[in-house]
Amino acid sequence: MSRAGDELAFLSATDLAALVRRKEVSPVELVDLYLERIDQLDGRLRAFITVCPTEAREAARRAERALAAGDPAPLLGVPFAVKDQFDTKGIRTTLGSRILEAFVPDADATVVARLTAAGAILLGKLNLSEFALGGTVHFPSGQPRNPWNLAHHPGGSSGGSGVATAAALAAFTLGEDTGGSIRIPAAWCGTVGLRPTWGLVSRHGTFPASWSMDTAGPLARTVADAGLVLKLIAGQDPREPLTTRRPVPDYPAALTGDIRGLRVGVVRELTEGGGTEPEVRAAVLAAATLLGTLGALIEDVSLPLLPLAGATFMAVCDSEATTRQLGWLKTRPGDYDQGTRRRLLTASLLPTALYHQANRARALIRQQVLDALATHDLLLCPTMHAPASRIEREQDAVTSKDVAARRFFGHRSHTTPASLAGAPAISVPCGFSTTGLPIGLQLVGRPYDEARVLQVAHAYEQATDWHRHRPNPPVGSWGSSDSGCQLLAVRDP
Amino acid sequence: MEDLQESEVQAMGATLRLTMTREDLAEVTHRLNAFIEALLPLIELAADGPEPVPAPVDPDRAS
Numbered sequence: 001m002s003r004a005g006d007e008l009a010f011l012s013a014t015d016l017a018a019l020v021r022r023k024e025v026s027p028v029e030l031v032d033l034y035l036e037r038i039d040q041l042d043g044r045l046r047a048f049i050t051v052c053p054t055e056a057r058e059a060a061r062r063a064e065r066a067l068a069a070g071d072p073a074p075l076l077g078v079p080f081a082v083k084d085q086f087d088t089k090g091i092r093t094t095l096g097s098r099i100l101e102a103f104v105p106d107a108d109a110t111v112v113a114r115l116t117a118a119g120a121i122l123l124g125k126l127n128l129s130e131f132a133l134g135g136t137v138h139f140p141s142g143q144p145r146n147p148w149n150l151a152h153h154p155g156g157s158s159g160g161s162g163v164a165t166a167a168a169l170a171a172f173t174l175g176e177d178t179g180g181s182i183r184i185p186a187a188w189c190g191t192v193g194l195r196p197t198w199g200l201v202s203r204h205g206t207f208p209a210s211w212s213m214d215t216a217g218p219l220a221r222t223v224a225d226a227g228l229v230l231k232l233i234a235g236q237d238p239r240e241p242l243t244t245r246r247p248v249p250d251y252p253a254a255l256t257g258d259i260r261g262l263r264v265g266v267v268r269e270l271t272e273g274g275g276t277e278p279e280v281r282a283a284v285l286a287a288a289t290l291l292g293t294l295g296a297l298i299e300d301v302s303l304p305l306l307p308l309a310g311a312t313f314m315a316v317c318d319s320e321a322t323t324r325q326l327g328w329l330k331t332r333p334g335d336y337d338q339g340t341r342r343r344l345l346t347a348s349l350l351p352t353a354l355y356h357q358a359n360r361a362r363a364l365i366r367q368q369v370l371d372a373l374a375t376h377d378l379l380l381c382p383t384m385h386a387p388a389s390r391i392e393r394e395q396d397a398v399t400s401k402d403v404a405a406r407r408f409f410g411h412r413s414h415t416t417p418a419s420l421a422g423a424p425a426i427s428v429p430c431g432f433s434t435t436g437l438p439i440g441l442q443l444v445g446r447p448y449d450e451a452r453v454l455q456v457a458h459a460y461e462q463a464t465d466w467h468r469h470r471p472n473p474p475v476g477s478w479g480s481s482d483s484g485c486q487l488l489a490v491r492d493p
Numbered sequence: 494m495e496d497l498q499e500s501e502v503q504a505m506g507a508t509l510r511l512t513m514t515r516e517d518l519a520e521v522t523h524r525l526n527a528f529i530e531a532l533l534p535l536i537e538l539a540a541d542g543p544e545p546v547p548a549p550v551d552p553d554r555a556s
Binding site: 057158198199212213230242244246308310311312314315316326330338341342343346348349350351354356357358359360361362363364366367370397398399400401403404405408409421422447448 | 496502505506509510511512513516517520521523524525526527528529530531532533534535536538539540542543544545546547548549551
């Protein structure tokens with residue numbers, strides 16, 4: 001990989017699209033550049049499950065012909081990749097599971113179709129926690145690794161999307177967020193990740209985790225890219241009756257840099273409490289202070305029900321997920337990863353009375369979040385309580401109910417409130433830990449007010465340089481002699 | 494409230510014809526007890542709050 005190639009690969013999708021339009025770089029050159037990076041880096045990062053070099057090069061040649069014919073498509077020739085949860089015509093869609101390892105859809109998911117119609121070129125399908133549920137112990141396609149430190153988890157469930165975006169294995173990626181699955185890998189890998197309002201983006205052709213909370217959205221290296229991609233994928237889909245009929249705003253036009261007078265509430269329970277580590281708290285409070293210097297009004301907000309969000313979310317999400325999985329759980333239990341199987345078995349045995357209590361709690365938490373957003377333009381808190389955990393910690397056995405509660409509920413309180421409320425939320429880089437791992441700032445907005453979320457995130461991004469930092473993962477594949485990294489004790493199964 | 498025992502969880506699983514390994518059963522029992530402990534306090538939440546519709550209602554959808 002050349003230095004010039006690296007510079008090009010790390011450019012934003014917006015900049016790459018402009019270079020293509022000006023014919024300063026060709027779609028074929030861009031596809032070859034990213035395929036070379038995947039070839040050299042993904043042996044260790046394991047961001048991809050399936051790479052599509054033949055199809056991508058064919059699409060690049062078509063894009064060159066379209067460019068010569070004056071095609072104005074906004075992402076013409078820009079390579080992207082998607083979580084292996086979105087259907088792709090003629091390309092296997094595995095959900096990161098042995099159960100679907102041979103499944104080949106006959107049509108694209110709406111979000112994939114909209115991006116390719118906008119000229120973007122699909123490079124391949126990205127690794128994820130099995131069935132987008134989180135908690136996978138052994139990944140069938142290899143353990144995805146954090147590009148900032150390969151011994152650490154990239155977050156999930158859209159882990160491959162976070163890795164590929166941060167390590168510039170694509171110009172941008174798509175993920176799916178039910179309880180944080182876009183925002184967590186964005187925070188842990190040091191990228192931007194946007195969970196849209198529930199109902200804004202079609203989920204047609206997207207395998208469901210939890211139908212009442214699933215959302216598709218972008219992971220990108222800049223806020224502007226996230227806004228551009230959202231503009232292209234949002235809006236009503238006749239094939240998905242739950243999508244909104246609202247017109248899609250021009251999100252990039254909202255990035256004015258002016259946030260004077262906006263009211264931002266710092267959520268006390270998730271910033272001061274929630275097990276938030278001191279260096280995460282310091283980074284997030286420094287971000288709040290910076291927004292204040294840019295003209296926003298920063299205020300303390302208390303949402304006392306939020307500590308219940310993690311368990312409430314898990315009860316609702318897992319119960320919904322199990323309805324789709326129960327048949328396989330009975331007939332093919334050995335084909336699941338042990339973490340997924342035990343999560344689904346637990347949910348299938350959860351008493352109905354408690355499930356309905358969780359639905360009541362969701363309504364109360366949603367109301368509390370929306371009440372706070374009635375008096376504040378945005379809510380602010382850390383995306384996660386801590387930087388990326390070590391991979392082996394995620395693989396530890398669950399030896400007591402206290403361990404289970406800490407791992408499965410306690411650490412989910414930061415991202416799940418927006419999910420329970422159906423509200424949009426973004427994670428943007430806001431610093432690094434003393435160990436060199438990224439920290440994410442989360443901004444939560446009113447439903448369908450993505451423009452405001454992006455506006456404030458962009459103003460913060462432009463006032464800082466966290467998004468300009470790049471990881472430098474080692475070249476090579478597992479088993480090569482030049483590893484020099486600390487992770488060889490955690491080999492793939 | 495006393496924790497569920499593995500034998501009770503195994504019986505619950507049998508009602509759905511679910512099979513569990515010994516290791517599955519141990520972990521599922523811990524997970525289920527954690528769920529019950531975390532969710533039981535929800536019974537104390539106000540019963541006259543907003544209706545527990547699964548997804549937020551967008552007023553513009555009806556237009």
